[in-house]
Structures are given as structure tokens and as C-alpha cells.
Amino acid sequence: MHHGLMSLIIIKIYRFFWRLKFLVSILLLFILFYLFPALILIPVNIFSNASQLITPSILEKLSFWRTCIISPFIETLLFQFSLYILLRKIFEIKSVFLIIILSSIIFSLFHYFSIAYILYTFCAGIILNFTYIFSIKKLKNTYFAFLIVWGIHIFKNLIAFFVNTML
Numbered sequence: 001m002h003h004g005l006m007s008l009i010i011i012k013i014y015r016f017f018w019r020l021k022f023l024v025s026i027l028l029l030f031i032l033f034y035l036f037p038a039l040i041l042i043p044v045n046i047f048s049n050a051s052q053l054i055t056p057s058i059l060e061k062l063s064f065w066r067t068c069i070i071s072p073f074i075e076t077l078l079f080q081f082s083l084y085i086l087l088r089k090i091f092e093i094k095s096v097f098l099i100i101i102l103s104s105i106i107f108s109l110f111h112y113f114s115i116a117y118i119l120y121t122f123c124a125g126i127i128l129n130f131t132y133i134f135s136i137k138k139l140k141n142t143y144f145a146f147l148i149v150w151g152i153h154i155f156k157n158l159i160a161f162f163v164n165t166m167l
Helices: 001-018 024-039 042-046 049-055 057-061 066-089 097-111 115-139 142-166
Strands: none
Touching: 001 024, 001 115, 024 115, 024 142, 042 142, 066 097, 066 115, 066 142, 097 115, 115 142
16 A cells, blocks of 8 residues: 555544544544454454464463553553654654554564564554554643553553453
């Protein structure tokens, strides 16, 4: 798909969320954070055991605090906050689309449990990076944007942690 077309799609999505109340937009982005990566993996899951692809066994071995609080904090700091500054200010990349894609690729490559999980985290990274940039623009506050993305990531990991410990 052409870069210009993808930028146009991002702009349209951005405008859609901009018109909503902020809390509604964050709630929808949180829901997308769950649905979008899972929908992308449907073709992969048809031909393989989904539980082996999406749920890495290492997650079961990690402690609650590391999985649910510390890792989301470090990942938000590295893959949203720091990469945004690096790409936007140091490399002077103006394209929001390119920043979202590059940050998501880097985010996904740090989740190398399997090819399917890399694809899953790439899609999740798109939502997290979009949420971060959207929150910065909407709130005009990097600190609150960080807290929102960290909170979404914490909540997602909490659910995954408890689901994995119950199974």
C-alpha cells in the first residue's frame, strides 16, 4: 500500500477519534488494542494451535509485578516516549504514520517468542503508538499521554496474567 494512502487513512482515523470525547476515544482505543491484533492473527490461527502462538510460556514464569507493572512501564518509556522523541526530534521525522510504524516494528521485535507473537505485538504496538501520539495532541501533555498508554498496557497485561494463571 502506498505511503500516501496509509497517511490518509491515519489522518481519517485520527480525525474520527479527535471528534469523540477523550475518555470515549481512549476506551475505543483500548478495545482496539485487544481486537486488532487478534483479528490479524485469525488466518495464522486457522492453521496452527493458537494458544501456542499467542501465549508465550515465559509469561507464566514471570512474576506479577514484573509482568503487570514494571514491563509495561519500561516498554512505554522505551517504545512510545523515547522512540517518539528520537524519531520526531532527533531524526526529524514528521510523518506520524512513519513514527507509528517504525516504533511498532521495534516494539514487536523485542517480543520474539514466535513469528505470530511478533505480528501480534506489531499490531498492538500500532494501537499503543497511535494512542500515545493522539493523547499528546489532544491533551498537550506528554506526561498524561505516557500514563494513559502505561495504564492501557498494565490493564492488558493484568488480564493476560490472570487468564494464564487460571488456565
